[in-house]
Amino acid sequence: MWQLYQFPLCPFSRKVRLLLGEKGVGYELVRESPWQRRDEFLDMNPAGQTPVMADPDKNLLLVDSMAICEYFEETVEKSSMISGTAANRAEIRRLVSWFDTQFYGDIVAPLLHERMIKRLVHRAAPDAKMLREAMKAALQHLDYTDYLLDHRHWLGGATMTLADLAAAAQISVADYLGGIDWKGHEATAGWYRGFKSRPSFQPLLAERMEVISPPAHYAVHDF
Amino acid sequence: MWQLYQFPLCPFSRKVRLLLGEKGVGYELVRESPWQRRDEFLDMNPAGQTPVMADPDKNLLLVDSMAICEYFEETVEKSSMISGTAANRAEIRRLVSWFDTQFYGDIVAPLLHERMIKRLVHRAAPDAKMLREAMKAALQHLDYTDYLLDHRHWLGGATMTLADLAAAAQISVADYLGGIDWKGHEATAGWYRGFKSRPSFQPLLAERMEVISPPAHYAVHDF
Numbered sequence: 547m548w549q550l551y552q553f554p555l556c557p558f559s560r561k562v563r564l565l566l567g568e569k570g571v572g573y574e575l576v577r578e579s580p581w582q583r584r585d586e587f588l589d590m591n592p593a594g595q596t597p598v599m600a601d602p603d604k605n606l607l608l609v610d611s612m613a614i615c616e617y618f619e620e621t622v623e624k625s626s627m628i629s630g631t632a633a634n635r636a637e638i639r640r641l642v643s644w645f646d647t648q649f650y651g652d653i654v655a656p657l658l659h660e661r662m663i664k665r666l667v668h669r670a671a672p673d674a675k676m677l678r679e680a681m682k683a684a685l686q687h688l689d690y691t692d693y694l695l696d697h698r699h700w701l702g703g704a705t706m707t708l709a710d711l712a713a714a715a716q717i718s719v720a721d722y723l724g725g726i727d728w729k730g731h732e733a734t735a736g737w738y739r740g741f742k743s744r745p746s747f748q749p750l751l752a753e754r755m756e757v758i759s760p761p762a763h764y765a766v767h768d769f
Numbered sequence: 770m771w772q773l774y775q776f777p778l779c780p781f782s783r784k785v786r787l788l789l790g791e792k793g794v795g796y797e798l799v800r801e802s803p804w805q806r807r808d809e810f811l812d813m814n815p816a817g818q819t820p821v822m823a824d825p826d827k828n829l830l831l832v833d834s835m836a837i838c839e840y841f842e843e844t845v846e847k848s849s850m851i852s853g854t855a856a857n858r859a860e861i862r863r864l865v866s867w868f869d870t871q872f873y874g875d876i877v878a879p880l881l882h883e884r885m886i887k888r889l890v891h892r893a894a895p896d897a898k899m900l901r902e903a904m905k906a907a908l909q910h911l912d913y914t915d916y917l918l919d920h921r922h923w924l925g926g927a928t929m930t931l932a933d934l935a936a937a938a939q940i941s942v943a944d945y946l947g948g949i950d951w952k953g954h955e956a957t958a959g960w961y962r963g964f965k966s967r968p969s970f971q972p973l974l975a976e977r978m979e980v981i982s983p984p985a986h987y988a989v990h991d992f
């Protein structure tokens with residue numbers, strides 16, 4: 547049985563979980579708080595980051611969310627999420643990198659730092675200026691997803707792909723942390739509403755991170 | 770003909786160039802300085818980062834170095850650089866991410882900032898403390914590559930893979946910027962010496978970034 551080392555608000559683990567859900571791969575969750583820098587975890591992943599996947603019976607260890615996603619794309623045929631021509635596939639991977647790097651760096655990383663790490667590790671209050679900047683960046687990012695969805699059915703093209711899973715993973719964590727103002731972003735809101743009703747998304751929406759509560763609309767399907 | 774938008778010290782562009790060299794794919798260089806945030810370049814890549822590859826005749830645009838490498842892996846059979854079983858391929862991608870994120874973030878990004886951006890953009894002197902910290906981080910990173918090479922012929926396994934190209938790309942930029950002290954890292958030095966004599970590496974070693982000179986040993990094969 548695969549084990550997934552993660553914590554509820556890790557967006558990279560969420561992307562992997564959405565992929566495993568769509569593909570019907572079973573796994574069990576192992577709670578890991580990377581900021582504790584546990585020795586046994588650093589032995590598995592010297593980068594000290596979640597997600598990590600291990601299958602001890604088969605002596606398999608997978609590190610880095612994109613390497614994990616490519617692995618399951620290659621080994622599980624069902625629901626291909628990096629599909630189409632080589633050019634389509636390049637566009638899907640560009641967008642995954644966009645959400646994992648730019649959306650994460652501009653919005654999710656500062657929100658996690660201000661609202662989670664400061665609370666759990668430093669026992670300090672969030673910096674209001676940092677929160678405002680992350681929320682402002684979120685508006686610009688949603689303009690871009692609106693623009694993509696004006697031209698395509700799904701973010702990466704005509705069908706649902708890993709680009710959508712990566713985006714939903716990052717957006718859902720930002721939404722949990724109160725960083726998303728949905729007003730005026732109808733295209734992205736409509737796409738996300740559809741996403742929220744997928745079976746693969748239900749376990750994520752039901753989970754809570756200790757001491758941090760999401761806004762009322764977070765798990766509501768018809769927000 | 771493919772065009773590669775890059776500047777001489779962009780490690781991600783170097784990784785792509787090494788792959789194209791090994792595969793025998795022709796391309797022409799287009800000089801791009803991402804810190805200038807040129808409008809036409811932002812239209813091609815909203816992330817504003819090099820490398821970008823374009824083939825105007827075929828109306829193809831590739832963005833993000835890993836998406837670019839996967840594209841040429843999929844379309845050009847010669848010299849497969851993400852090879853082996855799915856587990857091997859996952860290990861190669863983990864290491865590419867390690868060098869592109871951890872090695873870049875700990876060493877190359879601060880060196881580029883202190884020695885290149887400050888000089889070209891801010892006309893300021895580098896901060897000696899930042900340089901010292903990057904060089905200290907380099908020693909720890911070379912301990913890790915030494916450790917990998919004690920257990921494997923190449924960084925990613927038994928044959929040369931994209932993990933080696935990613936590592937050589939980052940290390941060569943760090944070396945150009947005076948960030949690498951080779952003493953005491955015989956395994957990595959031996960591997961890098963072999964790498965420096967490959968035809969794919971020659972154009973990179975011959976190029977210079979204006980106003981910044983590499984140390985004397987930089988382009989010497991038998992350093």
Ligand SMILES: N[C@@H](CCC(=O)N[C@@H](CS)C(=O)NCC(=O)O)C(=O)O
Nearest residue numbers: 556557558580595596597610611612
């Ligand atoms: N490139 C990695 C990034 C993973 C990542 O940044 N994970 C965060 C949690 S959301 C982490 O573990 N941060 C702790 C650290 O970087 O020390 C991936 O895609 O798996």
Ligand SMILES: N[C@@H](CCC(=O)N[C@@H](CS)C(=O)NCC(=O)O)C(=O)O
Nearest residue numbers: 779780781803818819820833834835
């Ligand atoms: N994930 C990107 C990273 C590329 C990257 O960071 N490029 C640097 C130059 S070495 C850049 O363009 N930086 C400018 C910026 O981020 O604004 C890739 O692998 O292509």
